[in-house]
Amino acid sequence: MIAKLLSRAPLYAALLLALAWTVFPLYWIVVTSFKSEWEVLKWPPSPLPEDPTIVHYARLIGADRFYQYIFNSFSVSLGAALVSILLGAPAAYGLVRAGVPPKFSSVFLVWILTVRMLPPIVIAVPLFELLRSMGLLDTRFGLVIAYQVYTLPYAIWILHGFLSAMPKEVEEAAYVDGATRLQTFTKIVAPMMAPGIIAALLLSVLFAWNEFLYALIFINSPSKYTVTVIVANYIQEFEIDWGRLAGSGVLSTLPILVLSVYIQRYMIRGLAFGGIKA
Amino acid sequence: MPRESRDGIFFVLPSLIVLFVLTVYPLAYTLYLSFHEYGRKTSFQAVFVGLENFAEALGDDLFRTAFINTLVFVAGATSLELLVGLGLALLLSSNVRAKRYLVGIILVPMMLPTVVISSFWRIMYHTELGVINAILGAIGLGPVNWLGNPDTAMLSLILVDVWQYSPFSFIVFYAAINSIPVHLIESAKVDGASSYQIFRHIILPSIKKYILIVAMLRIIDTFRIFDKVFALTGGGPGNSTETLSFVIYKEAFRYYNFGYSSAEAVIMLLAVLLIIAAYIRAIVR
Amino acid sequence: MERRGVSRALLIAAVIVVIVAIALAAFFMAREEAKPEKITVLARSGTYAEGLKIAAAQFEAETGIRVEVQELGYKELYDKLSTEALQKTGAFDVVMLDDPWLAGFASQGFLEDIGRMLEERGLTVDPDFIDSAIEVSKYKGTLYALPYAGNVQLFVYRTDLYSKYGFSKPTTWNDVLEAAKKIYEEEGIYGYVIRGKKGNPVVTNFLPIFWAHGAKIVDENGNVMVDSPQAIAALKLFIELKKYSPPGTESFDSAEVKASIFEGRVAASIIWPAWVPDINDPSKSKAAGNVEVIPPPGAAPMIGAWLLAIPVSSKNKDTALDFILFVLSKDMQKKIALEAGVPPTRESLYTDPDVVAKYSWYPTQLEALKNSQMRPRVPEWSQIEDILANYIHQALIGAMSPEEALSKAKQEIEAVVKG
Numbered sequence: 002m003i004a005k006l007l008s009r010a011p012l013y014a015a016l017l018l019a020l021a022w023t024v025f026p027l028y029w030i031v032v033t034s035f036k037s038e039w040e041v042l043k044w045p046p047s048p049l050p051e052d053p054t055i056v057h058y059a060r061l062i063g064a065d066r067f068y069q070y071i072f073n074s075f076s077v078s079l080g081a082a083l084v085s086i087l088l089g090a091p092a093a094y095g096l097v098r099a100g101v102p103p104k105f106s107s108v109f110l111v112w113i114l115t116v117r118m119l120p121p122i123v124i125a126v127p128l129f130e131l132l133r134s135m136g137l138l139d140t141r142f143g144l145v146i147a148y149q150v151y152t153l154p155y156a157i158w159i160l161h162g163f164l165s166a167m168p169k170e171v172e173e174a175a176y177v178d179g180a181t182r183l184q185t186f187t188k189i190v191a192p193m194m195a196p197g198i199i200a201a202l203l204l205s206v207l208f209a210w211n212e213f214l215y216a217l218i219f220i221n222s223p224s225k226y227t228v229t230v231i232v233a234n235y236i237q238e239f240e241i242d243w244g245r246l247a248g249s250g251v252l253s254t255l256p257i258l259v260l261s262v263y264i265q266r267y268m269i270r271g272l273a274f275g276g277i278k279a
Numbered sequence: 280m281p282r283e284s285r286d287g288i289f290f291v292l293p294s295l296i297v298l299f300v301l302t303v304y305p306l307a308y309t310l311y312l313s314f315h316e317y318g319r320k321t322s323f324q325a326v327f328v329g330l331e332n333f334a335e336a337l338g339d340d341l342f343r344t345a346f347i348n349t350l351v352f353v354a355g356a357t358s359l360e361l362l363v364g365l366g367l368a369l370l371l372s373s374n375v376r377a378k379r380y381l382v383g384i385i386l387v388p389m390m391l392p393t394v395v396i397s398s399f400w401r402i403m404y405h406t407e408l409g410v411i412n413a414i415l416g417a418i419g420l421g422p423v424n425w426l427g428n429p430d431t432a433m434l435s436l437i438l439v440d441v442w443q444y445s446p447f448s449f450i451v452f453y454a455a456i457n458s459i460p461v462h463l464i465e466s467a468k469v470d471g472a473s474s475y476q477i478f479r480h481i482i483l484p485s486i487k488k489y490i491l492i493v494a495m496l497r498i499i500d501t502f503r504i505f506d507k508v509f510a511l512t513g514g515g516p517g518n519s520t521e522t523l524s525f526v527i528y529k530e531a532f533r534y535y536n537f538g539y540s541s542a543e544a545v546i547m548l549l550a551v552l553l554i555i556a557a558y559i560r561a562i563v564r
Numbered sequence: 565m566e567r568r569g570v571s572r573a574l575l576i577a578a579v580i581v582v583i584v585a586i587a588l589a590a591f592f593m594a595r596e597e598a599k600p601e602k603i604t605v606l607a608r609s610g611t612y613a614e615g616l617k618i619a620a621a622q623f624e625a626e627t628g629i630r631v632e633v634q635e636l637g638y639k640e641l642y643d644k645l646s647t648e649a650l651q652k653t654g655a656f657d658v659v660m661l662d663d664p665w666l667a668g669f670a671s672q673g674f675l676e677d678i679g680r681m682l683e684e685r686g687l688t689v690d691p692d693f694i695d696s697a698i699e700v701s702k703y704k705g706t707l708y709a710l711p712y713a714g715n716v717q718l719f720v721y722r723t724d725l726y727s728k729y730g731f732s733k734p735t736t737w738n739d740v741l742e743a744a745k746k747i748y749e750e751e752g753i754y755g756y757v758i759r760g761k762k763g764n765p766v767v768t769n770f771l772p773i774f775w776a777h778g779a780k781i782v783d784e785n786g787n788v789m790v791d792s793p794q795a796i797a798a799l800k801l802f803i804e805l806k807k808y809s810p811p812g813t814e815s816f817d818s819a820e821v822k823a824s825i826f827e828g829r830v831a832a833s834i835i836w837p838a839w840v841p842d843i844n845d846p847s848k849s850k851a852a853g854n855v856e857v858i859p860p861p862g863a864a865p866m867i868g869a870w871l872l873a874i875p876v877s878s879k880n881k882d883t884a885l886d887f888i889l890f891v892l893s894k895d896m897q898k899k900i901a902l903e904a905g906v907p908p909t910r911e912s913l914y915t916d917p918d919v920v921a922k923y924s925w926y927p928t929q930l931e932a933l934k935n936s937q938m939r940p941r942v943p944e945w946s947q948i949e950d951i952l953a954n955y956i957h958q959a960l961i962g963a964m965s966p967e968e969a970l971s972k973a974k975q976e977i978e979a980v981v982k983g
Binding site for chain 3: 042133138139218221222223224233234235237238239241242
């Protein structure tokens, strides 16, 4: 027994190291966010706040109105995800089931896969001009549109994977009963695609929540900033006012952490269907 | 299939239009701009200059440095992430307790916003007050001027990326290893194969495909590095962490040389496509 | 039959796309448009924005007009102003500018002619404003802004350490270097601290030394002079000073410099006054009582005023001007100086007993302001500053020799100026 434990000691040591490597930065940020302005200047840094304070959170939520950036990120993420699903679900259905010429289907799929390789900065200037001509610069909706470059192909790809793996007998039964294609889609297919839709939705939200470059370029008013842009500003601005910086980091990752349990499940499936099974 | 027809187009069309407007048109426009001088200097009128922008970009020290830095980042981050990810996957595939929770925890970094993660590391990297130098100091090393020294700044960026995205390669490899039929490994053990032999002859061949795909995805992603540079180093110290995306961003949105920045963008895009094409050719062979 | 089905389907699809797009756009835009009367101010965060918020609260109480102060860090502020100058969305009614940015934005036609607006109201600029601060608010003779913060670079040194090692108040940069070396070697305290972060910080930190050596960025005939022997000597001295500065000084920004001074770990530094309102407060500063604030040795100090201006795209220009004049009134400036620590731009406040009681060095600062020197007023300044920042930084970290760095800087600046 002991011998067995001993032989596994290196294994557990390695696990512990891996865990520490992953968790330490997160731990450190939470700790820092509770330290006073002067305690962060202490050397060596204390492993736990000596005199824990919530002033940074109070300030972020009060004077800095951090909730407004969370709201901005939330509305942009959700907007981008919904638009992607609204456009992407029918597209995936069309590609898999509704008799699109196979040649068209494969060209389209390769195209949206290629979009993934496109560095965002390469089309930033044209998108900027495009949004400007539509009067959508400095609006959250403009950002929702810009994010379709990446979220829409992703949604189509994931949903395409889900649909391809689904038996088509059910649909055929519906046709036999005289349903139209649109009815079949809304009544039968869409509900069956629900898990795929949730996966695409969550992953699009995740993308939009984390996106930085387009939010930086296309949004001008600080009151419309998303969390990533405001945190980038804080990094420069708070410099070593680390309590506040760390607090903003904690606040902007909490929503994602809450979702993470669900996201993870779908991420693994999404990877299996979307990213990997290319 | 009943009622065989082509009305599937009806379902695809909205996406087709949106994606066309958002990708094909911008690419064409970038290409168009790259042959023009367009920006503050020309009062935002496009003036045709032929290949001048490209010639200038290829002779531009900053652009070349950025190109090389980007390649260093791509190579360093991708290879380390594959190694760490594989190590983690093997570790977690052995018989350990609470596996589900461990996997969940390990995946967290890849879900957080890059900018926010950068702020974490910026706090930890600080030369004088940072916890990393405190830990190094406790074991008699350092202090290392992580972000302030041109020799370590790029390494610092790579480490942040490794922290953030090793979980990605981990989860793919982990899923792949777990789909290897148990009896294969069991019978190898019965035949007296060592752990290394099992890894070399059973695990590695069956996840090779995934390693190659993950490598490609990471190359694509690391090539566009922007957020970390913006948040951690601003391209410095000196030019040691200037990257393609960052240089193009500055040229376009700080100096308003849209024509020149477009030429740089076209070169960047060609580089990605070339690298990926070469990569695919190499692994197909 | 089938043909018609397809074309009808196409039509339906197109209609759906358009409806969805319009509905969403309308929803978002309605959210963003429907607002009561208010003006939006884009400001430099920290002390400067605090000051404006104090004024905003009172303005709101007196007029009922809401003032929203949005704040950003230095570089972000510049970037957003640049984007707004291009987009002209009208998102901002009052904007805060660092004085060297004025030429760029004014020449782009981004800023309203405040001189003309004042004239229309039958007003003139109050002579109480410090001349040099009004001067930096002008571009080619036209007044495009009004000065809000009378910043000028100053110098602090530890009187206790200087006198302990037999140094008196430094008058040249060689004095500073000698004292730094001695104190570093004998006392084990860093003799100096450089604000060396790449970008605006390292440039503003270096220019006083550069000017003190008689170097110039551009001469009277528009020739770029950054690689003159004087300039090289200045850069060499700057690099010497780094030897006696804390590790990591090449990435320090104001907060680290401030912390080093307040923690009593350095003997001297260049500072901006707004950093140090509490430098002699023993509860915050370990160096309290032993710090003297003086003009930087050897040359005219650098002005770095923060200005308030009105973008041409603003839809509430009159209210915007009302607010600016409200902020810059004598009473309000005094209040802002006392409560937020923003240095005023009115001469009378620098000798006001209440203000001087709190900030003992204000008379010194007034002298410095009156004799101050400004950075070149060319539209391309930001780009020039980036180039200088890059090469000064390269030299500072030892990646290039001072000669090489400055000659490359010269080439690039020439390309920008002539481009």
